[in-house]
Structures are given as C-alpha cells and as structure tokens.
Amino acid sequence: MSTIEYLPLHQDHFARLLTLANSVHGDNYMDLPALQAYHQAGLVNNINASWVALDGERLVGFRITWAAGNWQTDKWCSPTLWGLPENQVCYFKCNTVDSQYRAAGIGSQMLKLSVREAAKQGARAGLAHIWMQSPGNSAFKYFTKCGGELIKEHPGKWQENCDNEGYVCPICGTQCDCVAAEMLLKFGQA
Template sequence: MSDIIYREITAADMAAVIDLANEVHGNNYLNEDSFQQYLAGGTLGDVQLNWIALRGETPLGVRITLAPGQWPIDDFCTPDAWPIPAEKLCYFKCAAVSEKARGLGIGKELLFRSIEAAKELGCRGGLAHIWMQSPNNSAYEYFTRCGGEMIKQHEKRWYKASVEDGYYCPVCDGTCYCDAGEMLLRFDL
C-alpha cells in the first residue's frame, strides 16, 4: 500500500488520534488531556515514539508509545517478573487501526517504527497491557504474533477508568470488567 504515509504524531493530530482511538477502544479512551500527556510522554529529546498512518488526510492507524520513566508502574505491573529493567522499557499505551484498514500490516508497521525510535533511547523491550476481551481476541493475537510474551493477566484493568474517568467500554457496554494481559516484547530477539 504505497499510498499510506507513516509519520510521527504531532499536536495538530490531536482530533484525528482521539477520534480513531475512541472508535476502536470506546468513548473517552482518549481525550484532549490524555492525548497531550501521551504526546509529551512519548517524546524524549528529539526522539518521538508516537506514530500515525494516513491515506491522504484520513487516519488509518495510530500507535502511542511512552518513553522509559514517562509511564506509571502501577498495581497492574509486575516488575519482578520482567527480564528487562524498567529504565530499559518503553510502554505501548495504545494501538488503533481503522476497521476499513485492518489486515494491511499497518499495526505492525506502526509498532516497528515505535520500536526503532525506542531503541534510540536505549530500550531493550516494551511493555503493554493487552485488551484480552478485544473483538475476536485480536489484540492478544496480534501482540503475540509480534513476539509479545505474557507476564501476567490482570482482572478489571480498566474498571477504575470506566467508573471514575468516564471511559465507556464497547465490550462491556459501559462499565469495564475486561482483563489485561501484561505482556513484554523484547527487542533483542
């Protein structure tokens, strides 16, 4: 698909990124505040980890990745089980590919571009919380095919976001009870 353009996300992409992420993951998955936090968290020096795929002006996919030290190690993280120290890990926060563009390799290309940028920061791997109830379990299947290894499964990963922050889970029809697979993708394999 030579008409697809890949480039780093900028502040001017805010509306497009929010719309696509919310279309895929549910209303209020991203908002203006979280977008700005993730854009800043995915930028370290002159290295940008966040990418967008476009056909013309139409966004087809986005990848939001946070730099080491720019993401919280919370109760849904198991650092003792990570084979790589946290300061050498980026965090894959969000991947969203438009339904009409799935199967074209866009998600994998966006991931590859984030990984190449993360390597510039000295990252040896990336951590993600994979949506285990995604339609057809596509998130887990995709991340596993890309080399992701399961660390631990966490129940109700996005429950608090749905109760306190207004996130609307499309699978649970509102309040989210979905599990997350804490997965690690090593870059040196």
C-alpha cells in the same frame, strides 16, 4: 486502499486521532489533555516513539508509546517478572487501526517504527496491556505474533477508567470486566 504514510505523532494529528480512538475503544477512552500528556511522554531528546498512519488526509491508525523512564508502573504491572530494569522498558500505551484497514500490516509497521525509536531513546523492551476481548482476540494474536510474551493477566483493569474518567467499554459499558494481558516485547523480536 492507497499508499499508507507513516509519520511521527504531531499535534496536527490530535483531532483525527481522538475521533478514531473513541470510535474504536469506546466513549471517553481518550481526551485532548490525556493525548497531550501521552504525546509528551513519548518524547526524549527530540526522538518521538509514537506514530500515526495516514491514507491521504485520513488518519487510519496510531500507536502511542511512552519512553522508558517517562511512565510509572502501577498495580497492573509486574516488573519483577520482566527480567529487565523498569527504566529500560517503554510502554506501548495503545495501538489502533481503523476497521477498514485492519489485516494490512499497519499495526505491525507502527510497532516496528515505535520499537526503533524507543531503542534510540534507550529502551530494551516495551510493555503493553493487551485487550483480551478485542474482536477475535486479534490484539493478543497480533502482539504475540510480533514477539510479545505474556507476563500476567489482569481482570478488570479498565474498571478504574470507567469509575474515574467516564470510560464506556464497547463490550461491558460502565462495568468493565475485560482482561488485560500484561505482555513484554524484548527488542530484536519485533
């Protein structure tokens, strides 16, 4: 593996990011209009909280982070359990690393970069919904190791994506029973 370069997410990365996202997370996980909106949600005062990892021209990882105040809680969020005001919590939308590059610290480095930039934007913590059915439950283990604390488990969170957006879960197909672990990472712990 050559040297990995980390860059703020830019529209030049979109096509490669979508290919990786849909190959790892399942068909219709993300499309261009969604990615464009996600990118905008990560920007505040010219500070970008979303990152990509590149091996040469190959995009091997990405972390999409929405700035505090640029996202809305929903029924899958438990803000009364966070211990912080909602407007001080960014949202870690997704973290993805190509299977050939996992366990090399790429996800952790992108998280550190996102935390640094989100803190500059005014966030004091970040919330994530961690996919508990990831291979070997690696997503939960990784986020816990980085300092994330389990707030609540939400079975069936991604079924709405199947119903409304044509998402096909790589494990369950179009009837997704996967559990989302609502986890909070207070800054200073990443």
